[in-house]
Amino acid sequence: MVDLVKVAYGRTGTSKVTNAMGMRPMQARVYEARGAQFILLKAPPAAGKSRALMFLGLDKLENQGIRKVVVAVPETSIGASFRSTDLTAHGFYRDWHVAPRWNLCVSGAEEGSNSQKVKAFQDFMASDDEVIVCTHATFRFAYDAIEAKGDAGAFDDCLVAIDEFHHVSASGENRLGEILRRLLSREKAHVVAMTGSYFRGDSVPVLRPEDEVKFRSITYSYYEQLDGYEHLKSLGISYSFYRGKYISAIPDVLNTDLKTIIHIPHRGSAEAYGEKNDEVGRIMDTIGEHVGRDPETGFDLVRRKSDGRILKIADLVNDNEERGTVKSALTREITDADGRRDDVADRAKVDIIIALGMAKEGFDWPWCEHALTIGYRSSLTEIVQIIGRATRDATGKAHAQFTNLIAEPGVETTVVADAVNDMLKAIAGALLMEQVLQPNFRFYRREDGDIRDAVLIDDTGKVHIGIKGMMEPPTARARAICENDMQDLVARACQAMDRRTVADDIAPEVATQMVLTDIIGKSYEDLSPDETESIRQDLAARMNIATIARREAAKEDRATDNADGGDDEEHEPDGMNLIRMVRKFINVRDLDIDLIDGINPFREGFDVASKALDTPLLKQIQSAMIAQRINMSEDEARTLWPRIRRFREAEGREPNPHAADPLEKRMAEALAYIRSKKAERMRATAEE
Secondary structure (H helix, E strand, O other), X not given: OEEEEEEEOOOOOHHHOOOOOOOOHHHHHHHHOOOOOEEEEEOOOOOOHHHHHHHHHXXXXXXXXXXXXXXXXXXXXXXXXXXXXXXXXXXXXXXXXXXXXHEOOOOOOOOOOOOHHHHHHHHHHHOOOOEEEEEHHHHHHHHHHHHHOOOOOOOOOXXXXXXXXXXXXXXXXXXXXXXXXXXXXXXXOEEEEEEOOOOOOOOOOXXXXXXXXXXXXXXXXXHHHHHOOOOOOEEEEEEEEEOXXXXXXXXXXXXXXXXXXXXXXXXXXXXXXXXXXXXXXXXXXXXXXXXXXXXXXXXXXXXXXXXXXXXXXXXXXXOOOOHHHHHHHHHOOOEOOOOOEOHHHHHHOOOEEEEXXXXXXXXXXXXXXXXXXXXXXXXXXXXXXXXXOOOOXXXXXXXXXXXXXXXXXXXXXXXXXXXXXXXXXXXXXXXXXXXXXOOOEEEEEXXXXXXXXXXXXXXXXXXXXXXXXXXXXXXXXHHHHHHHOHHHHHHHHHHOOOHHHHOOOOOHHHHHHHHHHHXXXXXXXOOOHHHHHHHHHHHHHHHHHHHHHHHHHHHHHHHHHHHOOOOOOOOOOOOOEHHHHHHHHOOOOOOEHHHHHOOOHHHHHHHHHXXXXXXXXXXXXXXXXXXXXXXXXXXXXXXXXXHHHHHHHHHOOOOOOOOOOHHHHHHHHHHHHHHHHHHHHHHHHHHO
């Protein structure tokens, strides 16, 4: 099993400290922006987004003329996060109260335009009560029913809060997105959009640019959240291969001493090989002997092979009548005589959860130490959400791990090219999560004579790094994109990871210049060349700064080994806080944009992943990528031209099209392409 990402944190405890009003740092940051009509909150799981909304909603009800608060969540289980909450005991001036009849996130009638829940929503809008909690579906159907009656102003002076906002999209076919656009264009309602991953699993943007500019954006980073924990010290993101059926690899990747959530493959995927409940049974068989079921919780009881210990396993795959009992037992917190959570008893409640479509966004099991996901996931958002299940802070929990178990692209794979692409996408998910977990960087142009020779951290936690030759954003729009949209652009860059970004014959500049420029051009209309280039440089720096620090750390590690007479093997700097690593190993005097552009962030991840492969298999993967060879384009040839010139100066010859080095061969192809195009232009000129 290979860790593609290893991140350590400082355990400062700051993200759990509350102010005099009972607000944690993220919640206080949101409350400071309470006067804004439209708020977009980007914060990781367990940051306290639900309580942040409570503070915000109560202020708008009390002081801003708002008459109702509508909270919409994607599924009923998430609605529990917005139940009635005592806030005055912790210093706030008012409690959050949801009357039981207006908490529509309970089992009952199915969603639909004529359902009881939609009727209840309409009754709420006609009542004098203030707060309702419902699903996205109930809200959509209720909005349509109210609109059909011609009541265009029904949501005027209301706060509409949409949780897990990445379910919205700018597509005209997304009904929730269309409703949001109507509320924004009318400008009579207030809107709060909350998400832990402000990007979707597809290429469709969450908001249209003209709508997004209306929002006051508030970001609380994963790094701020995790570095401020008390207990969680590190996070690892890894993947492992299996051959044949995935069940054969379960004993190698499942440590039953760790509290684990297992997500089995989507139905219809290549990894799924049988009926879903049968797969669950086979996973239990690898653990031990099934000896019964707890009648109170519905948990399956399995006697572990190694020592006979009885493990409690929650099956959320089987959708029979007992699943309601299992769900209820999982969400029910075990408390002591004083009503406080009993950590020992609550941790011991369940050992393993097996799920298919559940236990992802909004699911709260703080004791989870390992998220094991079987099969490739096409949605990067889904990966981020699953990893978020393991990143809660809890007593005695020092490390969290995410493992993606995927099919090895070997000779028995029906379509090797598809398996290679799945592998690349799995690596892309890990790369995206590494970017999400990084601190908030702010890059600036370092001029000659600049006396600042260290990485600086300001009061807000931003890490300021100067880069020689870097282009500063020339306009307010370009600056706003660099400050607010980088996570979304990084996600799109990771989604673009394919053969053209990792093959042996691809120059780093093709990835950092051509590919990233293409992504920016498709994401924003009417950017000038200077705006595009400044954004591209910022994006490339963001994706490569940690790699540069790791490379320098590895150099020092090797130098130490050699001085001590040790081996020459490369060691990953393990257990070092990322900010400390950047501050220690980034020499800003040597850091320039050419160094940034000379590193392919996609290839770095692929090289780490390749360590898990034997030589014949690695050769087969490389052959599959060669088979997907992309014809030389004018953009790639232009990008390679400076490298070709440097090669000629250094070697005293032109690149050889028959060279053993794939990159030299690619440069030779680019040179032939340039000469061919030049000859075509000369012929065309001669014929005029």
